[in-house]
Amino acid sequence: MKQVTEKFRFGIDIGGTGIKAGVVSTENQILGQAYVPTGAERSWQEVVPDIVHAAEEALKDAGEFMENCISVGIGCPGTIDAQTGTVVYSNNLNWQNVPLAQELHRTFTQPVFISNDANCAALGEVCAGAAKGFQNVFMLTLGTGVGSGIIINGRIFEGGGPGGAEFGHTLLVEDGELCTCGRRGCLESYASATALIRQAKRTAKQAPNSLLCTLCKGDLSRMDGRIPFQAARQGDEAGQRVIREYIKHLAAGIANAVNIFRPQAVLLSGGISKEGTYLTDPLTALVAEEVFGKKNSFLPQIRAAELGNTAGMIGAANLSQ
Amino acid sequence: MKQVTEKFRFGIDIGGTGIKAGVVSTENQILGQAYVPTGAERSWQEVVPDIVHAAEEALKDAGEFMENCISVGIGCPGTIDAQTGTVVYSNNLNWQNVPLAQELHRTFTQPVFISNDANCAALGEVCAGAAKGFQNVFMLTLGTGVGSGIIINGRIFEGGGPGGAEFGHTLLVEDGELCTCGRRGCLESYASATALIRQAKRTAKQAPNSLLCTLCKGDLSRMDGRIPFQAARQGDEAGQRVIREYIKHLAAGIANAVNIFRPQAVLLSGGISKEGTYLTDPLTALVAEEVFGKKNSFLPQIRAAELGNTAGMIGAANLSQ
Numbered sequence: 001m002k003q004v005t006e007k008f009r010f011g012i013d014i015g016g017t018g019i020k021a022g023v024v025s026t027e028n029q030i031l032g033q034a035y036v037p038t039g040a041e042r043s044w045q046e047v048v049p050d051i052v053h054a055a056e057e058a059l060k061d062a063g064e065f066m067e068n069c070i071s072v073g074i075g076c077p078g079t080i081d082a083q084t085g086t087v088v089y090s091n092n093l094n095w096q097n098v099p100l101a102q103e104l105h106r107t108f109t110q111p112v113f114i115s116n117d118a119n120c121a122a123l124g125e126v127c128a129g130a131a132k133g134f135q136n137v138f139m140l141t142l143g144t145g146v147g148s149g150i151i152i153n154g155r156i157f158e159g160g161g162p163g164g165a166e167f168g169h170t171l172l173v174e175d176g177e178l179c180t181c182g183r184r185g186c187l188e189s190y191a192s193a194t195a196l197i198r199q200a201k202r203t204a205k206q207a208p209n210s211l212l213c214t215l216c217k218g219d220l221s222r223m224d225g226r227i228p229f230q231a232a233r234q235g236d237e238a239g240q241r242v243i244r245e246y247i248k249h250l251a252a253g254i255a256n257a258v259n260i261f262r263p264q265a266v267l268l269s270g271g272i273s274k275e276g277t278y279l280t281d282p283l284t285a286l287v288a289e290e291v292f293g294k295k296n297s298f299l300p301q302i303r304a305a306e307l308g309n310t311a312g313m314i315g316a317a318n319l320s321q
Numbered sequence: 322m323k324q325v326t327e328k329f330r331f332g333i334d335i336g337g338t339g340i341k342a343g344v345v346s347t348e349n350q351i352l353g354q355a356y357v358p359t360g361a362e363r364s365w366q367e368v369v370p371d372i373v374h375a376a377e378e379a380l381k382d383a384g385e386f387m388e389n390c391i392s393v394g395i396g397c398p399g400t401i402d403a404q405t406g407t408v409v410y411s412n413n414l415n416w417q418n419v420p421l422a423q424e425l426h427r428t429f430t431q432p433v434f435i436s437n438d439a440n441c442a443a444l445g446e447v448c449a450g451a452a453k454g455f456q457n458v459f460m461l462t463l464g465t466g467v468g469s470g471i472i473i474n475g476r477i478f479e480g481g482g483p484g485g486a487e488f489g490h491t492l493l494v495e496d497g498e499l500c501t502c503g504r505r506g507c508l509e510s511y512a513s514a515t516a517l518i519r520q521a522k523r524t525a526k527q528a529p530n531s532l533l534c535t536l537c538k539g540d541l542s543r544m545d546g547r548i549p550f551q552a553a554r555q556g557d558e559a560g561q562r563v564i565r566e567y568i569k570h571l572a573a574g575i576a577n578a579v580n581i582f583r584p585q586a587v588l589l590s591g592g593i594s595k596e597g598t599y600l601t602d603p604l605t606a607l608v609a610e611e612v613f614g615k616k617n618s619f620l621p622q623i624r625a626a627e628l629g630n631t632a633g634m635i636g637a638a639n640l641s642q
Binding site for chain 2: 089136167174263
């Protein structure tokens, strides 16, 4: 057990699979952490004690004491009402109108703050990652879906009410691909890893002799988000076509965000962001051509996020009123 | 001259054609006003004295005294840097990097605030018009272009830097109609009055026997934003097709805004907004079908703006740090 204790904040990242709890110092160092499975098949009444348990384990791991805790921050997938601390709807957790802050107040006397997990990840990157020192940041998490985290003047932008800040569900292609939200043509339905894989499969099917196809070893169900990039990097025409289209769509979505938010930085996270400059260089060029005012306007840096799976914890710990 | 004077704010609305100056009470009554032509063909050094002159005339009209002035607010078309009080670029005025606040401080000792004219119009409607009492409002001005004014927590959202909050330049149709900004498929290129007229002309050309065409009296250059609505209301198939498409595009743009901002109200201004519920009823239905969370989510009221050409003055008067 560490000898010196200090003031800290809990940052808890609830996912569909696991709950990560962190004891985060005021300098954004993770002093201790713990992981428990979410067990999302259970009712929320059963999950909440495990959130508390994860926090207690993280406290032990840090050798800290509850009386040094300043606040408890929670990042949660889905539509969150940050004002009331309610999870309005979470598909991943199968939760609806869960008064999470109120429930946690049975255990914690400290202020409890809740926000969407993508928001927390963006705030984490601003506090301690790729956007450190920036006040206005737009982050897209390119995963199963497309999550957006919008930071304005150093704080999470929640929108005027629950269901705002859902940038993944803005239009790119009228009457385009069906999105998980029921609308057609959303950014999510073109820029998620799921969308990339779908398009790569389609292209591979039409080009059975391509590297894109052969990298799947004759089984297109093996297609993942890395293979089209791998094929494209090796000069495969089919792979390059898939990546060119993917980057074009992502650039269009980022240009929309720039025209609305004019952030100092655009961050990309999720597995696809690991492609680094192979992704961000063409994005940077395309976005500069598309935005209002073009190259002469105020252009953000486009870069990969840095914190990986600790971003959510650190961001959650930094939630405030 | 009125006998009783009171504290007031100047609200000045600079347009491509005219400068409107208002003496606005703290209760948002216009106590006096004046209009001078902009003379935008002149240099900004020649225009600025006329802005001051318009304010002085409005002061006389109100029977007010300069010592009662709290602040000077300016609404200006184009890209504004609200922080430095600079007009970064204004196409309508042919201005570039004009230090307007600094220039006006030669005359006014009071704080001078500057924002985009569409932002000011939205703030005006929040302070004294169709969105009175609302804190989160999204307004589209459907005119030659599509201007957007975004109010978050009762204040104008300027974006993280100049060139933000340009919602008219977000994508609706990939590789679609060429927009004035140089991009293809922006909301502006489908939802402006200019776009409506363009589409109505195209449709009328293909349907020479339609009411849409005959209302132009054989001269399609007479087409305006009212004629397609007039034809549609009278059951003309060509007119209805034009309006249906127009409303579909506008609804898609509003749904995008709702998914980002979740405002309490969406306001429409400009000539087209005078179509009232013929426009807003189908928009309301379409937006509810398209937004994230659909009908069960938090849906804004969609309504026409109320203040008309005084919105800009009243909004400008309410600008603050």
